[in-house]
Amino acid sequence: MKYCKITLSILLSGIASFITVFPSFAAEHEVPAGSASASGIISIADVPQGLYEIASAADPDFILDVKHCTIQDTENKTLQMYRSLDVNQQKFYLEDLPGVACRFSALHSGDALSASEDGLSVTMAAMEHPEGAGLVRSQSWQLQEVGENAFYIQSREGKYLTLDASKPFNGAPVILSEFTGSDSQKWVLNETWISPEATADTDLINPYAEDGACRNLRIAMKFGTNYEFLRSSDLAEHMIEAEDHRLILDPEFLSAYVEQLAQKYDTQGNPRTFRTSYGTDITLYKGDFGWKLDTAATKAQIEEYLQSTTLETVSPVWSHKGGAFGETNDIGDSYVEIDLENQKVWLYKDGQQLLETDCVSGTFGTENQTPGGVYSIFYMQSPDVLNGPGYSSYVEYWMAFNGNIGLHDANWRSEFGGDIYLSNGSHGCVNLPTEAASLIYQTVSIGYPVVCYQ
Numbered sequence: 001m002k003y004c005k006i007t008l009s010i011l012l013s014g015i016a017s018f019i020t021v022f023p024s025f026a027a028e029h030e031v032p033a034g035s036a037s038a039s040g041i042i043s044i045a046d047v048p049q050g051l052y053e054i055a056s057a058a059d060p061d062f063i064l065d066v067k068h069c070t071i072q073d074t075e076n077k078t079l080q081m082y083r084s085l086d087v088n089q090q091k092f093y094l095e096d097l098p099g100v101a102c103r104f105s106a107l108h109s110g111d112a113l114s115a116s117e118d119g120l121s122v123t124m125a126a127m128e129h130p131e132g133a134g135l136v137r138s139q140s141w142q143l144q145e146v147g148e149n150a151f152y153i154q155s156r157e158g159k160y161l162t163l164d165a166s167k168p169f170n171g172a173p174v175i176l177s178e179f180t181g182s183d184s185q186k187w188v189l190n191e192t193w194i195s196p197e198a199t200a201d202t203d204l205i206n207p208y209a210e211d212g213a214c215r216n217l218r219i220a221m222k223f224g225t226n227y228e229f230l231r232s233s234d235l236a237e238h239m240i241e242a243e244d245h246r247l248i249l250d251p252e253f254l255s256a257y258v259e260q261l262a263q264k265y266d267t268q269g270n271p272r273t274f275r276t277s278y279g280t281d282i283t284l285y286k287g288d289f290g291w292k293l294d295t296a297a298t299k300a301q302i303e304e305y306l307q308s309t310t311l312e313t314v315s316p317v318w319s320h321k322g323g324a325f326g327e328t329n330d331i332g333d334s335y336v337e338i339d340l341e342n343q344k345v346w347l348y349k350d351g352q353q354l355l356e357t358d359c360v361s362g363t364f365g366t367e368n369q370t371p372g373g374v375y376s377i378f379y380m381q382s383p384d385v386l387n388g389p390g391y392s393s394y395v396e397y398w399m400a401f402n403g404n405i406g407l408h409d410a411n412w413r414s415e416f417g418g419d420i421y422l423s424n425g426s427h428g429c430v431n432l433p434t435e436a437a438s439l440i441y442q443t444v445s446i447g448y449p450v451v452c453y454q
Contacts, residue, residue, distance in 0.1 A: 224325025
């Protein structure tokens with residue numbers, strides 16, 4: 001069939017006569033503040049009747065598509081957004097109705113664009129032909145010009161055709177809502193032609209939409225006393241079409257979501273406030289202690305539950321753990337405290353002090369000086385042999401917390417504390433009396449915080 005392309009032209013001179021003769025539609029609904037003015041309401045008689053694709057002004061690459069049109073005997077033929085496939089299910093015939101009203105009908109089926117009884121949803125329904133000059137309210141529409149071939153499409157019930165998403169995507173739903181004036185309510189009428197293809201499979205089911213199988217999904221992650229929830233409504237807005245035309249969750253969205261969690265809860269490398277055994281507060285800046293989210297593993301954990309239909313609890317995966325969650329202190333109340341200046345070591349467990357002892361740290365002012373900072377026990381061995389340049393030392397208890405630096409007994413020393421570290425300190429480790437080292441070894445575990453300060 002040869003088609004003569006229609007030139008869209010608006011003849012405003014006839015509007016007054018239409019409103020005078022058929023005032024009911026225009027009078028029933030005042031034009032909202034901020035929308036097109038009354039003179040922008042145009043009769044379909046002033047726009048050529050014919051075939052149109054109805055594109056979103058937010059992204060004209062996406063057009064209205066009749067959802068479920070390829071499923072036989074379904075009455076739920078709603079609208080969705082889809083990229084143009086040049087099929088008749090994406091083409092709509094505009095025809096004049098009396099007054100300033102018009103009707104849209106799907107070319108492939110003849111069903112009419114219809115508003116629900118409550119005026120909140122829109123679907124395709126069998127076209128009704130009342131006797132006389134009566135109008136079917138649910139199938140009557142009004143165009144309000146907003147410029148550049150764009151229009152608001154208002155139902156007889158007063159609501160506006162609206163893209164129900166932050167941006168168009170394949171499968172994005174279309175509803176009716178109150179006037180907002182946003183691009184989600186602006187539609188572009190593109191002249192088109194009859195296609196040899198009636199329909200195509202565009203029924204991309206968004207599993208996280210209100211009618212999707214996973215609409216009740218909630219993924220909960222616990223961070224201390226806080227919970228973070230990832231809901232189906234969050235996922236529904238970030239579905240994209242894969243190469244095989246399936247709807248999949250945008251992997252960039254999930255990566256960005258997990259990165260946001262890391263930024264919120266990671267503490268490794270951050271300064272923290274610590275209350276010493278002397279009752280004073282100090283700020284600690286150095287060390288590798290703290291929470292650090294394993295973003296790749298946490299993302300994989302979430303992905304395991306994306307097809308669930310209920311509330312699921314997912315444990316965050318940490319590449320490094322702190323002792324507690326808090327705004328200023330992630331150390332908690334179980335830790336080893338080392339005062340390098342006064343050569344003291346304390347051991348705390350669940351807030352209770354179990355030990356106070358003298359120590360000998362690395363020789364002050366040399367490359368062996370023990371550095372300050374917050375660390376954690378990462379290796380334990382009993383007994384062990386410590387080897388280094390020019391020495392090999394047998395110890396009963398070895399607890400490494402900063403590279404080759406650790407806590408251990410030193411039975412070769414007869415004295416601890418005082419000024420020994422100024423001239424006869426260790427190679428960097430914290431030397432302890434054997435009894436003290438034993439108690440610490442029996443109390444701590446991998447990940448136990450170690451706080452050093454000068």
